[in-house]
């Protein structure tokens with residue numbers, strides 16, 4: 001969808017910002033460009049919408065050489081989100097969002113309806129925020145408007161240059177999650193510039209790690225973290241890359257432990273028998289529809305008459321995650337609830353209990369993922385990632 005063929009950019013003062021760059025972003029793929037300041041990420045991105053012209057080489061968007069496309073027309077097909085957002089201060093949020101549809105000559109009502117739909121999609125209620133002006137919004141809300149505006153004309157390609165760089169870390173993480181959810185719905189082809197490896201890993205289907213004007217490694221996040229291609233990449237992703245892998249490794253069914261399970265209406269004597277049979281200190285408690293209720297300890301059911309039910313001794317457990325959530329979410333949920341385990345539920349309906357993740361199983365899952373990628377990295381060496389010479 002976006003294809004760089006031997007692209008070089010040399011500025012007038014002789015600085016080579018981008019040096020013989022060849023790579024491709026597939027349709028619907030999100031590629032993050034990550035690297036230290038001044039390594040050529042922004043230059044790369046701005047060549048795609050012709051804010052900067054390459055010195056040599058060719059860039060194709062959807063097969064078409066963009067050197068032959070009128071830049072204004074090109075930019076209407078390419079959404080662009082930058083850190084400073086660049087909202088028009090004298091226009092309302094709704095008018096800002098409708099900018100490109102308006103330029104494309106859409107009817108006023110159609111443009112405004114579309115803008116309202118997009119604001120909704122990025123989590124801003126148009127009836128609350130639509131008539132506000134940009135200076136009446138928080139930084140995070142302005143970024144959301146920036147994203148809505150870039151998507152308003154439904155461009156197939158989105159360029160994002162440090163879009164979440166100016167907000168605090170908590171808001172930033174929330175914007176990243178929202179953007180991932182949005183991208184899973186709209187499936188744009190996205191080039192995303194960041195200098196933050198965590199952000200690159202979290203958002204990218206693939207990551208291009210930049211050295212000076214060149215890509216040092218172009219791979220899936222787990223491969224970059226698990227098998228850095230060069231010492232430079234290893235250094236850039238950092239010594240704590242094992243930790244970073246937590247955010248790209250999903251919980252799988254095979255990672256789960258199966259503690260004894262009892263139901264709210266079970267008699268204590270039956271529950272005791274289950275725990276004794278499994279030699280367990282606690283059991284998971286489900287309701288009669290097999291939804292997670294919580295847990296009960298062996299001590300709590302050690303005494304009680306024949307008619308007492310588990311319901312009277314059970315404790316609620318709110319720490320749960322859907323299958324497929326990341327190990328990082330699992331770890332932070334454990335810390336947040338001060339829990340030695342978390343329940344994992346069916347991803348679709350989120351009400352079917354599948355098992356529990358414990359710190360020991362979390363560690364095993366991390367090892368599994370590292371070993372799998374060490375094998376995957378060997379395979380990817382054979383994959384052609386660059387465009388062959390003409």
Ligand SMILES: Nc1ncnc2c1ncn2[C@@H]1O[C@H](COP(=O)(O)OP(=O)(O)OP(=O)(O)O)[C@@H](O)[C@H]1O
Nearest residue numbers: 011013015017036037038039040041042043044195
């Ligand atoms: N107009 C210009 N004239 C001369 N040199 C430039 C110009 N614009 C950028 N450069 C240089 O080109 C190199 C790459 O710049 P670029 O902005 O692409 O880097 P970057 O990776 O996006 O950095 P940052 O993360 O700091 O934004 C830098 O050395 C920069 O100083």
